[in-house]
Amino acid sequence: MTDPTLMVVVQRYGDIGGGGAEVLAxxxxxxxxxxxxxxxxxxxxxxxxxxxxEFTAGLTAVDGVPVHRFAVxxxxxxxxxxxxxxxxxxxxxxxxxxxxxxxxxxxxxxxxEHVNKRxxxxxxxxxxxxxYYPTVLGxxxxxxxxxxxxxxxxxxxxxxxxxxxxxxAPRAIVFSTAEERALVHRxxxxxxxxxxxxxxxxxxxxxxxxxxxxxxxxxxxxxxxYVGRIVxxxxxxxxxxxxARWQDSRGTRATLVLMGNREMPVPDRPDIRLLGRTSDEDxxxxxxxxxxxVQPSLLESLSIIALEAWACGRxxxxxxxxxxxxxxxxxxxAGLAYRTAAEYAEISEMLIGRPQLASxxxxxxxxxxxxxxxxxxxxxxxxxxxxxxxxxNS
Amino acid sequence: MxxxxxxxxxxxxxxxxxxxxHARVVASRLARxxxxxxxxxxxxxxxxxxxYYPSGTSELDGLKVHRFPAEGRDPEFKAFESKVLNxxxxxxxxxxxxxxxxxxxxxxxxxxKDDGARYDAILFYTYIYEPTALGVAIVPExxxxxxxxxxxxxxxxxxxxxxxxxxxxxxxxxxxxxDLVHRTFRNEHIPHETLGLGLDPPGAYDVAAFRAAHxxxxxxxxxxxxxxxxxxxxxxxxAWIAYRSRPKARSxxxxxxxxxxxxxxxxxxxxxxxxxxxxxxxxxxxxxxxxVLPSRFESLGxxxxxxxxxxxPVVVRADNPVTAGQVGRSGGGLxxxxxxxxxxxxxxxxxxxxxxxxxxxAWVERESSWDAFDARLAQLVALTAA
Numbered sequence: 001m002t003d004p005t006l007m008v009v010v011q012r013y014g015d016i017g018g019g020g021a022e023v024l025a026x027x028x029x030x031x032x033x034x035x036x037x038x039x040x041x042x043x044x045x046x047x048x049x050x051x052x053x054e055f056t057a058g059l060t061a062v063d064g065v066p067v068h069r070f071a072v073x074x075x076x077x078x079x080x081x082x083x084x085x086x087x088x089x090x091x092x093x094x095x096x097x098x099x100x101x102x103x104x105x106x107x108x109x110x111x112x113e114h115v116n117k118r119x120x121x122x123x124x125x126x127x128x129x130x131x132y133y134p135t136v137l138g139x140x141x142x143x144x145x146x147x148x149x150x151x152x153x154x155x156x157x158x159x160x161x162x163x164x165x166x167x168x169a170p171r172a173i174v175f176s177t178a179e180e181r182a183l184v185h186r187x188x189x190x191x192x193x194x195x196x197x198x199x200x201x202x203x204x205x206x207x208x209x210x211x212x213x214x215x216x217x218x219x220x221x222x223x224x225x226y227v228g229r230i231v232x233x234x235x236x237x238x239x240x241x242x243x244a245r246w247q248d249s250r251g252t253r254a255t256l257v258l259m260g261n262r263e264m265p266v267p268d269r270p271d272i273r274l275l276g277r278t279s280d281e282d283x284x285x286x287x288x289x290x291x292x293x294v295q296p297s298l299l300e301s302l303s304i305i306a307l308e309a310w311a312c313g314r315x316x317x318x319x320x321x322x323x324x325x326x327x328x329x330x331x332x333x334a335g336l337a338y339r340t341a342a343e344y345a346e347i348s349e350m351l352i353g354r355p356q357l358a359s360x361x362x363x364x365x366x367x368x369x370x371x372x373x374x375x376x377x378x379x380x381x382x383x384x385x386x387x388x389x390x391x392x393n394s
Numbered sequence: 395m396x397x398x399x400x401x402x403x404x405x406x407x408x409x410x411x412x413x414x415x416h417a418r419v420v421a422s423r424l425a426r427x428x429x430x431x432x433x434x435x436x437x438x439x440x441x442x443x444x445x446y447y448p449s450g451t452s453e454l455d456g457l458k459v460h461r462f463p464a465e466g467r468d469p470e471f472k473a474f475e476s477k478v479l480n481x482x483x484x485x486x487x488x489x490x491x492x493x494x495x496x497x498x499x500x501x502x503x504x505x506x507k508d509d510g511a512r513y514d515a516i517l518f519y520t521y522i523y524e525p526t527a528l529g530v531a532i533v534p535e536x537x538x539x540x541x542x543x544x545x546x547x548x549x550x551x552x553x554x555x556x557x558x559x560x561x562x563x564x565x566x567x568x569x570x571x572x573d574l575v576h577r578t579f580r581n582e583h584i585p586h587e588t589l590g591l592g593l594d595p596p597g598a599y600d601v602a603a604f605r606a607a608h609x610x611x612x613x614x615x616x617x618x619x620x621x622x623x624x625x626x627x628x629x630x631x632x633a634w635i636a637y638r639s640r641p642k643a644r645s646x647x648x649x650x651x652x653x654x655x656x657x658x659x660x661x662x663x664x665x666x667x668x669x670x671x672x673x674x675x676x677x678x679x680x681x682x683x684x685x686v687l688p689s690r691f692e693s694l695g696x697x698x699x700x701x702x703x704x705x706x707p708v709v710v711r712a713d714n715p716v717t718a719g720q721v722g723r724s725g726g727g728l729x730x731x732x733x734x735x736x737x738x739x740x741x742x743x744x745x746x747x748x749x750x751x752x753x754x755x756a757w758v759e760r761e762s763s764w765d766a767f768d769a770r771l772a773q774l775v776a777l778t779a780a
Contacts, residue, residue, distance in 0.1 A: 093504050094532070109486065116485050116552060140556035141485075144580050161507045161532045168534040169556040189535040192583070393580050 004390060005122035006036040009115060011106055011132045013042040013069075014055070014062045018229075020301070021129040021151040024176075024200055028126075028149075030063055031201070031379050036386075039122075040067040041114055043106045043134070051075035051106035070111035077103035088156045097162040101136050108134060116141045124389050130166050131157055143169035145389060152180055153301040154323060158187060167193075171392065172385045174198045176302035179327035194388060199302055201375030204311040205281070210289025213282060217275060222352045223255040224317070225290040227283060227305045228297070230274075231263045235296035235319060240267050242338070246345035247271055252352050254291070259283060287312040291351050291358060292335065298322045307373050310334050310365025315358050317347055334365030396779050397512060398428045401529055402519035403497055405434040405459060406447060412693055413520045413542040416567070416591065420517065420540075421457055423592065423768055424775070430457050431513075433505060435464040435497045435525070442466050443497040460505065464497030471495060479547045488552040492524055499525055506532045515778040517565070527553050530560050538778040540565040540589070542693045544716070545574055555579075563777035565589045567694040569723075570715040587774040591694060592767030593758070596703045599677035608667060613646040613744055616682035616706075618675070618697050619689075621666065622655035626688035626711070631659060633688075633730075637737035638663055644741065651678055680704040684727075684743040692716045699762055702726045702754030707743045709736070724761075726754020 010025040025040075032038060040062070046054040057071045077083065080103045086092055087100035111134055119125045119142040127135045130150040139146045148170040152158055167173070167188040173195040175181040185191050214220065224243075230236050243256045244267060258266065258274045259282070266274050275282070287293065293309035295318045300306075303325050306316045316335035318325040329335040336351075338344040351358045371377075402417040409418075417432075424430050432454075438446035443466040451460050468474065471494050477483055478491040502525050510516060510533035518526040521541040530537045539561040543549055558579040564586035566572040576582045605611070615634075621627050627650070634648050650658070650666040658666055670678055679685065685701040685708045695717045698708050708727035710717035712735075721727040727750055728739040743750060760766065 093500075094507055095500065113485050141552055143556045143559045164534050165531045165556045165560060169559040392583075 003035065003037045004124070004386065006032065006038045006386070007115075007119055007122045007125045008038065008040045008128070009111075009119075009125060009134055009138055010040070010042050010128040011051075011134050012045050012048060013040050013067055016046050016048075019048055020304075021149070024149070024151070025128040026063070027200060028378075028382070029065055031375055032382060033063075033065060035379075035383060038065055040065060041111060041118070041134075042067060042069055043072050043108045043111060044069045045072050045075070045106050049076055057110075068114060070108045070114060072106040072108050073110075074102065074105060074107040076105045080104060087160060094161065097160045100157075100160070101133055101162060104132065106133060112137055112141065119145070123393075124171075124386050127170070130163060136162060136166055140165050140169055144171060144393060146170040147172045147174060147385060147389060149174045149176075150180070150184065151176060151301045152184055153299055154183055155299070158183075164188060171389045172196075174382070174385065176200070177324050177328055178331065179324040180301055183323070194385065196381045196385060197372065198378050198381045199373050200304060200307075201378045202304070202307045202311045202369055202373050203375070204287075204308060205284050208284045208288035208312060210285060213285035213289060216282070216285075217257075217273065219255055219257065219273065221253055221255065222291050223257050223273075223289070224292055224294050224348065225257045225259070225286050225309075226294050226296075227259045227286075228295075229261050229263055230258055230266065233297075233299070235298060236264060238319075239294060239296040240272065242341040242344040243272065243348075244269065245341050246348055249345070251345060252349060254348065254352060256294070257286060257290070259286065284308070284312060287314055290314055291348070292317045294318075295322075295325050297325070300324050303328075306335075307369050310362065311369045311373075313359065313362040313366050315351065315361035315365060317344070317351075328368075329365075332365050332368035334361050334368055336361070396428045396514040396775065398424055398430045398775065399433055399510075399513040399516045400424075400430065400519065401433045401502070401506070401516060401525050403435060403443075403523045403525055404437050404440060405432050406438060406454065408438045408446065411440055412696070413540070415696075416540070416542070416589075416694075417517075417519045419592065420589075420771060422455060423764070423771060425455075425457055426768075427772075428775070432457055432459040433502055433525075434459065434461055435499050435502065436461045437464055437466070437497055460502075462499050462502040462505065464499040464502075465493075467496040468494035478551070485552060491548075491551065492527055492553045495523065497524060503528055503532060510536065515775050517774075517778070518561070521554060521557060522548060527557055530557055534560040535562065536778065537561040538563045538565055538774055540567075541571070541575060542567060543571055543575055544691050544693055546691070549578060559584075561778075563587065563774055565774045567591070568716050568719060570719045571693065574715075585777040587770050587777065589770050589774065590761055590767065591696060591699065592764045593699060593703060593762045596676040596680075596700075599674075599680055599704070601677055601681045604674060604677040604681050608649075608665070610647060610649065610665070610681070613644065613683040614681055615646055615648050615740060615744075616678065616685050617648065617650050617652070617688070618670075618678065618685065618701075619652045619687075620655060621650050621652050621658070624655075626690055627656060630686060630688040631664070633733040633736040634664070635659070635661075636733045637740060640737060644744070646683070646744070649678075649682070675700065676704055679706050682706050683747055684709050684740060686710075686740075687717055689717070690714050695720055698727075698754075699758050702751070702758040703762075705748075705751035705755045707747055707750035707754060709739050709743050724754050724757035726750055726757060 044053040044055040045051040051072045083100045083103035086096045115138040168190045175197045176199040292315045320337035320339045326337045336347045436445040436447045437443040449463045517538045566588045651670045712729035712731045730736040730739040
């Protein structure tokens with residue numbers, strides 16, 4: 001018997017640097033490969049903002065998987081912000097919503113033609129991210145074999161009527177977290193669509209050496225770790241302020257270690273250490289020795305770094321307003337959340353002062369990750385959902 | 395008591411059409427127990443969609459009717475359609491086809507976006523037109539689709555693929571429509587109800603007066619409806635002539651009651667009455683020894699139900715799944731495959747008129763009573779409402 005066929009549709013694919021949903025798509029494709037005749041349909045874009053045509057259109061291969069790239073006819077419109085404002089206003093029309101989706105890009109009509117023809121010859125079509133043109137206009141062309149990985153979070157766009165078919169028409173939905181599922185069900189009343197919380201598998205190296213990290217970067221004493229893009233939109237500014245206020249008001253000496261690309265000013269003080277982008281080895285060594293990972297971002301749809309911290313047995317400190325990160329942390333019993341700078345300081349003091357508590361929280365996180373976010377479990381769940389799709393269409 | 399909106403392409407006293415008629419009946423039945431409003435266009439004609447009613451909110455039969463202006467059918471629609479259905483075309487042409495078919499009515503769609511949440515359930519009529527094809531997607535969480543689909547090429551066009559996956563529930567007119575939709579879209583999991591139709595009792599009618607008025611004697615084989623090739627009347631006439639030229643053929647008259655839109659042979663055994671007044675419908679049906687319905691496509695075949703109400707058996711094509719299905723369920727008639735079988739079926743139907751007619755009448759009294767219809771409708775609303 002030949003393997004079932006699977007087409008994956010995603011706005012960008014390959015060596016594009018970053019992009020949560022795109023990284024997820026590639027990781028999933030690599031692991032589904034042994035089970036399917038798999039192919040990817042995407043655009044020639046590398047940049048998620050401009051969607052400029054940087055790759056060559058046509059058939060190529062990534063990780064040994066055939067990838068069909070289709071030209072972007074229109075990238076992000078120069079007056080995108082204007083269209084966004086209009087579509088998000090109270091009094092907008094359906095035409096404004098359509099204009100928003102097109103202004104956002106990537107407008108790739110050839111990709112739609114491909115989904116329309118080829119997508120209806122394969123057994124299933126897996127769409128990554130709900131928000132962009134390829135999914136909004138592509139999924140309704142093959143709904144009876146579509147599986148959606150929405151990577152949704154609570155933002156104005158998801159309330160537009162144009163997204164209702166995306167969430168109500170597919171055969172199955174793959175959520176990243178239980179919080180994402182609750183949000184989508186609340187907004188769309190689409191509980192009828194079969195779904196699972198799947199997310200991503202977390203791989204951590206068996207050998208992690210905190211001392212190797214401390215020596216390499218000359219870090220002494222207790223330290224907290226932040227990993228990710230250092231930007232205002234991830235609440236890094238508030239984090240720096242809360243940390244500095246704690247340290248400056250006679251807090252127990254500690255260091256805040258930052259790993260990732262700096263895209264905003266970082267306070268120049270000895271207890272905040274900016275390491276820039278680092279190797280995976282450094283990241284896991286640092287995770288192994290930290291008091292806790294700090295995840296201040298409010299907009300994560302799935303914080304992979306939090307999962308990695310838990311897989312390493314360390315707790316997470318997060319903002320109580322973040323529905324997903326705090327929701328997961330709370331359910332896992334794997335960390336603590338702050339609402340104010342004062343609470344941030346209290347939590348930090350408590351975790352330094354009671355290392356056993358920190359380890360217990362971390363261990364709870366470890367078992368949470370093992371229950372849900374491991375590759376064997378992720379792939380098994382995908383296979384079950386796809387089998388259900390085929391059974392319905394046979 | 396729920397708030398219910400019915401979306402349909404046309405609505406009003408001057409509107410003639412199967413699905414629009416069904417929508418009107420459903421509106422009036424639901425209005426007995428719910429607050430019902432209508433969203434529709436200003437059109438009365440299903441081809442041009444030319445403005446006929448004023449736009450805005452008005453009242454009809456005590457129901458609030460919201461009418462929105464619409465762009466009519468593209469005069470070149472037929473040519474464009476033939477390219478989309480039979481020729482090389484781009485995906486975008488299929489959306490364009492929907493728009494050119496009309497009624498293109500963006501204000502109705504924006505009304506659904508802005509006001510849809512005021513209603514507990516929104517019933518959409520006729521899958522094929524834009525108000526439904528694009529409207530269900532705006533309020534899928536409270537939509538019921540009464541698709542009135544039959545097996546035709548447009549059913550496979552791209553704009554309809556998601557449509558049939560979206561509603562909370564389906565209302566079908568017949569089990570055959572249900573099977574067609576399930577086969578085409580594999581959407582068996584969506585809750586559904588087969589509605590059929592409710593009918594008022596026929597009341598008093600005078601067969602003798604009808605026969606006398608039209609000087610009709612002997613057995614009558616009746617066709618009731620528009621007399622055109624599109625309805626299969628050309629096939630009917632050919633089969634009739636073959637039947638009548640059989641040796642020892644029964645003397646009988648084929649009575650055509652309806653607007654004539656085709657050439658008719660000049661024969662004494664074929665009588666065209668033209669369109670008969672509604673008041674004479676049941677007398678005409680009751681006078682017939684058998685009703686024939688030769689059409690290939692039918693979404694319900696109301697005339698069959700009406701014939702059975704007065705105990706007249708029917709003869710229908712075996713290859714029309716809907717009419718053959720209705721006949722199979724009721725036992726109120728016979729089916730035929732070719733012209734030869736047509737003659738045999740007609741002979742047998744006339745000979746067994748009382749038995750077949752009684753079976754049809756018993757079935758229609760059970761299935762199309764208002765109580766039975768209202769119960770099915772209530773079930774559809776329950777499946778749909780938030």
